[in-house]
Amino acid sequence: MPNKTNNGISLARITGVLVALVMLAGCSVNPLHKITGDVMTGYAEAENTPYVLAMTDVGKACSLGESVDPLLYSFSRVTMEPAKTGTLLSVLAGICMEEESQEQELRYLRADYEGNMNELRDAREAMQRRYGVTAERRERAFKRMLTGFSYEPTPDAECPNLYSDQDEITFLLGLVAGAQAVLNDGKAQGRADVSRQLAAQVERSTYCVDNEKWAGIPEGLRATIWVLLPDLKPDEVSADTWEVLARNRRLGVEKGLRIPAAFELMIAENVGRDETIAEVLAYLDKTSGDFEVWERYQLADRVAMRTVWAVSDRLWTREHGHRTPKNRFGETGTEADEDDSIDTEGLL
Template sequence: MHNKTNKSMPLVRVLGVMALVVTLAGCSVNPLHKITGDVMTGYAQKENTPYVLAMTDIEMACSLGESVDPLLYSFSRVTMAPEKTGTLLQILSGICMEQRAVEEELRYLRADYNGNTGNMRDARENMQRLYGITANRRVEAYQRMLRGFSYDPVPGAECPDFYTDQDEITFLLGLAAGAQAVIDNGKARGRAEVPRSIAAEVERSADCVDNEKWAGLPKALQASIWVLLPDLRPNKDVDPWATLKNSRELGFERGLRTSAALELLMAENVGKDKVIADSLAYLERTRDEFQVNPEYSLPDLVGMRIAWAVSDRIWTEKYGYRTPRDQFGKTGKETDSKDDVDTEGLL
């Protein structure tokens, strides 16, 4: 009996050492990861987010979203998920994917113009795939926003508590991402399976932020939903197009032209050519007078990129090429007799 106990002691000691090693490894690695994650999340929320919102390089900003999001969110395995910062990162990554989808859409329109059926079919298929990915990213941004504010957008729900302007713009951009996801899913022929209930959630939730303060964007979001789902209008006398026009003008006054982008998207979606022409002409006519809010340069530029994309689709469908730089604000050439090819610029 004594010998048996002595023989078992080395095994007990080995197991004890292994347990100690595992404990020490856990203490030395996991807490470090957690601290790193907390520091990165805090920095991203307090410093990086306002910096990105003020950026004037859309490509660099969207690349940041695609590259940083997996890194930052990997720390959710050891600490709380950075939902509010993650909302913006997914919005940025959605901008990247949308631009790729737009390029395929323009390729489709060029192929259609030139009668190239093969290229047309290929571009349309790829366009729908990319819009599906765009919709998925924007749904994720919307859902992160909901989690970040512990907000359930059911009828009668209380609005979240906002402690800073950054909280409000994060909430608002998250709502915009949700609305755009519904539109993108339509362009993807339903590939992303975005619930249409998101539209009603966005319409209700937009009342949580002040319309005057945020350059008409809350009302523009609501009016966009009223165009998609007329039954959600508060009463039949409400004209969504008048609301969108007022939001566009308020956006100009407050230094943020994002509302105009929503107006253009909705007008394009339902074939309101006169609204498109009026909105594009307004953006060009007011361009020299417009003063952007420098804190939100990026959302303004993204709005203008959407406006250019709408214009490019019109020009490409009509003429086989995108909007010339000196023709923005017009929905077509004033005369077909002028040779508008800049041969020097091609050299």
């Protein structure tokens, strides 16, 4: 009898364990995934985001955005959407696609320079497709930022609660992405269907962060949008829009972020203001020796300078059929006849 009782107790325990395992297999996956998602999101916001913003390798950073974004955002199926971290990831993914777009644009310009019509047509189509994807990724970054801060940028909206510098830079990067989405969709011939109303939402939202603290980015972004949509410029702003852009370009260099200079170049190229392009490129070249980057946000400065080089490369490709040569940054390619000799030893 004692053995039978012991066997009965053992059987009951085994049955209980099996039932528990079956129940766990059926219903514990989501709780486990939720915990994992919460941990990953917390780590990304607390540690990974500051680390990435201080990186200098833009290629690695943008690859991170493309590869990690689907993984991290898959946890939004079982827990809260990681919208703030997702803003940065989508911004990074947009950088990757923009670089692909710029490569196709240079191919288009070379084909135009050489008179190769078939190559030109193919490159133009490839360029527009990629700029469309770039616009989609940047619009997504903007929308994630709105979600992350529970913010609706209506004309009478109050500013969101921004509790830290990281909140403010995330908010700013989302705004920049929104403005870029409008410009990128223009180059895509409207393939992403980004509303120009988004630019107005960005413009009014830039007042939520301090311009002096953030190296002229908010006001520089506002002025960029004023060039696109002049009616948005407030009557009380008496300064010429291009003076506002130039002032914030200088402030950005002083504070260690050349993002406003990139804004100024992008919009000057967009409206064909060649004298401004030449002035900004020369200024950046002149100040490069004494420039001290804001180390916490080196990645943002590196990305801005890639935009600057992209504008320069397009100028040189239109004029000479190739990118900006070594030691010729700061020039537009029209200052003097170029020495076409090539150092073949340096190519080996």
